[in-house]
Amino acid sequence: MDAGAAPNPQLSTMRRRADDRVNWVSSIPFLAFHTTPLLLLWTGVSARAVVLGVVAYWGRMFFITAGYHRYFSHRTYRLARVPQFLMALGGTTALQKGPLWWAANHRDHHRYSDTEMDVHSPQKGFWWSHVGWILCDKYSATETDRIKDFAAYPELRFLNRHDTFAAVLLAVTCFALGGWSGLVIGFFVSTIALWHSTFFVNSLAHVMGRRRYATEDTSRNSVIIAVLTMGEGWHNNHHYAPSSCRNGFFWWEWDPSFYALKALSWVGIVKDMKSPPATLLASNRLKDGSLDIGMFRANWTKAARAVSAAGSDRRDALGESLRTRKASLEGLLDTSLESATELATTIRRGQREQLRKA
Ligand SMILES: [Zn+2]
Ligand SMILES: [Zn+2]
Numbered sequence: 422m423d424a425g426a427a428p429n430p431q432l433s434t435m436r437r438r439a440d441d442r443v444n445w446v447s448s449i450p451f452l453a454f455h456t457t458p459l460l461l462l463w464t465g466v467s468a469r470a471v472v473l474g475v476v477a478y479w480g481r482m483f484f485i486t487a488g489y490h491r492y493f494s495h496r497t498y499r500l501a502r503v504p505q506f507l508m509a510l511g512g513t514t515a516l517q518k519g520p521l522w523w524a525a526n527h528r529d530h531h532r533y534s535d536t537e538m539d540v541h542s543p544q545k546g547f548w549w550s551h552v553g554w555i556l557c558d559k560y561s562a563t564e565t566d567r568i569k570d571f572a573a574y575p576e577l578r579f580l581n582r583h584d585t586f587a588a589v590l591l592a593v594t595c596f597a598l599g600g601w602s603g604l605v606i607g608f609f610v611s612t613i614a615l616w617h618s619t620f621f622v623n624s625l626a627h628v629m630g631r632r633r634y635a636t637e638d639t640s641r642n643s644v645i646i647a648v649l650t651m652g653e654g655w656h657n658n659h660h661y662a663p664s665s666c667r668n669g670f671f672w673w674e675w676d677p678s679f680y681a682l683k684a685l686s687w688v689g690i691v692k693d694m695k696s697p698p699a700t701l702l703a704s705n706r707l708k709d710g711s712l713d714i715g716m717f718r719a720n721w722t723k724a725a726r727a728v729s730a731a732g733s734d735r736r737d738a739l740g741e742s743l744r745t746r747k748a749s750l751e752g753l754l755d756t757s758l759e760s761a762t763e764l765a766t767t768i769r770r771g772q773r774e775q776l777r778k779a
Contacts, residue, residue, distance in 0.1 A: 440557060440558045440559040441553075441557055441559055442557055443553060443556040443557055444556060444557060444558050447556075447558070447561075448556040451552075451555075451556065454609065454612070454613065455613060457605060457609035457610075457613075458605065458609065458610050458613070460601070460605045460609075461602070461605055461606070461610075463601075464600075464601040464602040464604075464605050465602055466602060466606065467599060467600070467602045467603070469598065469599045469602075469603060470599045470600075470602040470603040470605070470606040470607055471606060473595050473598060473599045473603050473606060473607030473608075473611075474606040474607050474610055474611040475611075476607075477591065477595065477607050477608065477611040477612075477615075478611040478614055478615055479651070480511075481511070481512075481514055481515040481611070481612075481615055482515075482615060482618070482619075482650060482651050482678075483511075483651060483678060483681055484508060484511035484512040484514065484515060485512055485515050485517060485615070485619055486650060486651050486652065486653050486678040487508070487651075487678045487681060487682050488508035488509065488511060488512045488520070489512045489515075489517070489520055489523045489524060489527075490524075490527065490653065491666055491668075491678065491682070492505075492508055493508075493509070493512075493520045493521075493523065493524035493568075493571055494523070494524040494527040494528055494531075495663050495664060496570075496664070497664055497665060497666035497694065497695050498666050498682060498686075498691050498692060498693055498694040498695065499691070499692040499693045500690070500691065500692070501690075502574070504690050504691075505574075505577075506574075506576050506577070506580075509576075509577055509580050510580060510587055511587075513580055513584045513585070513586075513587045513588060514587045514588050514590075514591045515588070515612070515615055515616075515619075516584075516585065516588045516612055516616070517616070517619065518581075518584050519563065519580055519581030519582070519584040520571065520577060520580060520581060521563050521565065521568050521571060521572055521577060521578065521581040522562075522563040522581060522584075524567075524568050524571065525563055525564045525565070525567035525568040526540045526541075526560060526564075526567075528567050528568065529564075529567060530623070531660070531663055534636075534637060534638030534639075534640070534660065534715075535627070535637075535638045535639055535715070535718070535719055540554050540560050541554040541623040541624070543623070543624065543627035543628055543639060544639075544719065544722070544723075547624050547625075547628075550623045550624040550627070551617075551620045551621070551623065551624035552620060554623075563581060588612075591608060592604060592608040595607030595608040596608075618646075618649040618650050619650065619653075621646050621649065621650070622646060622650055622653045622654070622656060625643065625646060626640060626641055626643055626646050626653070626654060626656035627639045627640055627641060627656070628641070629641060629643050629645075629646070630642045630643030630644075630645075630646070630654070630656070630657070631643075631657075632657050632707055632713065632715075632716070633657055633658065633661075633706060633707065633708075634657055634658070634660075634661040634705045634706060634707065634711075635705045635706075635707055635711035635712055635713045635714060635715065635765075636657065636660045636661050636705075636714075636715045637660075637714060637715050637718075637765075638660050638715045639715050639716060639719050640656045640657040640659070640660035640661075640715070641656060641657050642654065642655045642656060642657045642658060642674075643656070644675070647668075647669065647674065647675050647676070648675060651676070651677045651678040651681075652667075652668045652669050652674075652675060652676030652677055652678045652679055653668060653678070654668075655668040655669050655670070655674050655676065656668075658670050658674070661705065662697040662701060662702075664695050664697075665695055665696055665697045666679060666682060666694040666695050666696065667679040667694075667696060670697070670702055682694060704772055705772070711768075712761070712764060712765055712768060714761060714762065714764075714765035717758075717761050718758060718761070718762070721754060721757065721758045721761070722758070724754060725751065725754040725755070725758070728747060728750050728751055728754065729747075729751065731747065732744065732747055
């Protein structure tokens with residue numbers, strides 16, 4: 422091995438392996454689902470079907486954001502056992518697999534944001550983070566060790582195994598209430614819209630919008646995604662304080678999932694909603710000059726990959742000189758990244774101590 426081809430853990434990231442590739446056979450139902458709006462040419466569009474579609478979209482979005490995300494993934498509030506089951510059941514109508522599968526993968530997204538271990542790392546591109554990761558075999562199983570707390574409930578394990586029957590029931594209801602047009606718009610079209618709006622949080626909320634807080638990742642706040650997803654677009658806020666029940670930290674940040682949970686807390690269904698302290702909301706702001714380690718790491722890693730890819734196979738003195746320079750540049754990039762990470766960790770530790778004292 423020559424000097425220019427030294428192994429580098431930063432550079433081995435994001436390479437596509439066999440089980441990272443789309444399984445086109447098992448993806449047929451998902452892809453075929455996207456052709457169902459064509460049926461509207463035969464069924465037409467009725468007003469009742471449109472109402473069904475709107476209700477099915479927002480109703481199920483609530484179960485995904487307030488349930489699968491803010492409850493099962495992050496435990497940002499408490500539910501008794503029956504409402505917990507109903508929240509999971511509602512989530513399965515969205516055809517985004519079971520609550521344990523969804524939440525286990527999402528916890529990994531937070532634990533390993535933007536790295537190779539991140540299930541839908543935005544660093545692997547739009548297609549991968551939007552749907553590619555769902556259509557490959559690698560993440561099809563539920564990693565129950567990531568979600569031991571909820572996997573302890575047999576009724577949730579049952580829903581996780583049988584994650585389509587509630588959606589079939591919804592389809593039948595749409596047909597009963599709105600006929601063929603009701604079925605196509607109320608169920609199929611609203612499901613497709615629901616899928617892609619949810620997936621935008623994974624694919625676009627790390628590339629579109631603005632960053633308010635310095636976080637370990639590349640998350641951003643986007644009002645467009647917040648409107649589509651009942652408040653999930655405040656993704657930088659969320660990565661900054663994932664245990665917070667509200668993603669819109671300020672009154673002007675549209676977060677209807679939070680408003681609905683608040684209303685449920687008034688009647689005693691939702692309990693112990695967690696909110697970040699005011700001191701935390703005022704810390705780590707980029708406008709105050711905080712070290713943006715998430716973007717630093719993403720850009721530095723990209724630069725390191727470009728350096729690694731560059732080079733020459735010339736066997737003469739010039740080729741040797743290029744390889745030597747490349748090796749020293751790679752070493753420099755590695756050391757800088759390490760130092761920046763240590764600096765960010767030290768700053769964070771200091772802030773945590775300050776917060777504890779406050
Ligand atoms: Zn994210
Ligand atoms: Zn989250």
